[in-house]
Amino acid sequence: MFNLAALIRRDTDKLAHMITQEQGKTLPDARGDVFRGLQVVEHAASVPTLQMGEHLPVATDMDTYTIRQPLGVTAGICPFNFPAMIPLWMFPMSTAVGNTMVLKPSERDPGAAVHLAKLAMEAGLPKGVLNLVHGTHDTVNFMCDHPSIKAISFVGGDRAGRHIFARGTANGKRVQANTAAKNHGVIVPDCNVNSTLNSIVGAAFGAAGQRCMALPVLIFIGDSAKLIPELVQRASKLTVNGGLEPDTDVGPMISAQALARAEQIISESEAMGAKVVLDGRGVSVPKYPKGWFLAHHHPKRNSRHALLQGGDLCACPRDHDGQDARRAIDIINANPYGNGTAVFTNNGAAARKFANEIDVGQVGINVPIPVPLPMFAFTGSRGSIAGDINFYGKSGVQFYTQIKTVTALWKAEDAVSTKAAVAMPTLK
Numbered sequence: 001m002f003n004l005a006a007l008i009r010r011d012t013d014k015l016a017h018m019i020t021q022e023q024g025k026t027l028p029d030a031r032g033d034v035f036r037g038l039q040v041v042e043h044a045a046s047v048p049t050l051q052m053g054e055h056l057p058v059a060t061d062m063d064t065y066t067i068r069q070p071l072g073v074t075a076g077i078c079p080f081n082f083p084a085m086i087p088l089w090m091f092p093m094s095t096a097v098g099n100t101m102v103l104k105p106s107e108r109d110p111g112a113a114v115h116l117a118k119l120a121m122e123a124g125l126p127k128g129v130l131n132l133v134h135g136t137h138d139t140v141n142f143m144c145d146h147p148s149i150k151a152i153s154f155v156g157g158d159r160a161g162r163h164i165f166a167r168g169t170a171n172g173k174r175v176q177a178n179t180a181a182k183n184h185g186v187i188v189p190d191c192n193v194n195s196t197l198n199s200i201v202g203a204a205f206g207a208a209g210q211r212c213m214a215l216p217v218l219i220f221i222g223d224s225a226k227l228i229p230e231l232v233q234r235a236s237k238l239t240v241n242g243g244l245e246p247d248t249d250v251g252p253m254i255s256a257q258a259l260a261r262a263e264q265i266i267s268e269s270e271a272m273g274a275k276v277v278l279d280g281r282g283v284s285v286p287k288y289p290k291g292w293f294l295a296h297h298h299p300k301r302n303s304r305h306a307l308l309q310g311g312d313l314c315a316c317p318r319d320h321d322g323q324d325a326r327r328a329i330d331i332i333n334a335n336p337y338g339n340g341t342a343v344f345t346n347n348g349a350a351a352r353k354f355a356n357e358i359d360v361g362q363v364g365i366n367v368p369i370p371v372p373l374p375m376f377a378f379t380g381s382r383g384s385i386a387g388d389i390n391f392y393g394k395s396g397v398q399f400y401t402q403i404k405t406v407t408a409l410w411k412a413e414d415a416v417s418t419k420a421a422v423a424m425p426t427l428k
Helices: 002-010 012-023 027-044 047-051 085-096 111-123 137-145 158-170 193-209 222-236 256-271 325-334 348-357 393-399
Strands: 055-059 062-070 073-077 100-104 130-132 149-155 174-178 184-187 217-220 314-316 340-344 362-365 401-409
Touching (some): 002 012, 002 027, 002 111, 012 027, 012 111, 027 085, 073 137, 085 100, 085 111, 085 149, 100 137, 111 130, 137 149, 137 158, 149 158, 184 193, 184 325, 193 222, 193 340, 217 222, 222 314, 325 348, 340 348, 348 362, 393 401
Parallel strands (some): 100 130, 149 174, 184 217, 184 340, 217 314, 340 362
Antiparallel strands (some): 055 062, 062 401
């Protein structure tokens, strides 16, 4: 793992260019994609400590101890939006604890995963430990059905994740499937305005919104809705262009179909009465006339539950009854998904109340995208994950290992009784 980490650092720019050319995100964003994956590789280098078992003398001459053993063959199925980070969530943790892995990168942008596999071999990973396969539905179903595969990790869309979880578990496999999200931000009037607005614009429109931890919904407490015009102004200054072009803020979406779906949802929301106050539909980029781009837009709409990766921001200002913290918490908890949420405030008591009462797996306090560092775990919850063991950290070790308990009796002398004991052992 130390060798792999060094090689990833060496090839960061090469990997970032691959990601930008295939996926479209800006070059600085692609470097961040690689860096956040590298952090998990570094964490995997410390896995012996996390894999340690427990030991306890439980009776005279008797000890009980646990061993964390690898499962065998594991599988990873990756999304298009993080071509380096998500593979690096999976195969370093799995192989570090002793498994082999069959990894399927997204068919839309497999280049970074292929290069990472080459780096793993260069780092000294034995042949056959990491194996790449390519394909779509049939490949995924094969992985779900193959009897040698004991566990499947998946990150991606809701429909695919539910299918993989159902099919994999029906075949007796352990499955962790991180799926859809609709993350909410709450703006309290006492927030640091400049920091909050910049954080929101970056979290909503970065990577054209194609992140499972993007922040597409805002709830304004009290009179904080007065910040909407300034929010629109800052969003309007973002530059839409090719990901390799200097000073680009928002690159292209992954496909024409993704663009069309995003524009359709915006149009449907507008028909429902939403007011689009910053419209990016129909944007064109002169240098890329055949490119498919979606500019930033800021709709205030009612269809908050639509799953949309397209750089949209739904503003929910104070209603006629007055919007308070309790109402904001209820709105978020009523949403079926639970990946992330954020509150922007300088009130410690309000932040603590929010963190304690919100039913979402990852909470940011003045942090718009609260993805934990790898010594913790990515703890999406409710409708955002199928399965009960999360990615990386201690959870990653638990997912990729099976615990075995050994109870051992060692006596210096032979048994003093010649009669067999048939009662329940009490370990005295």
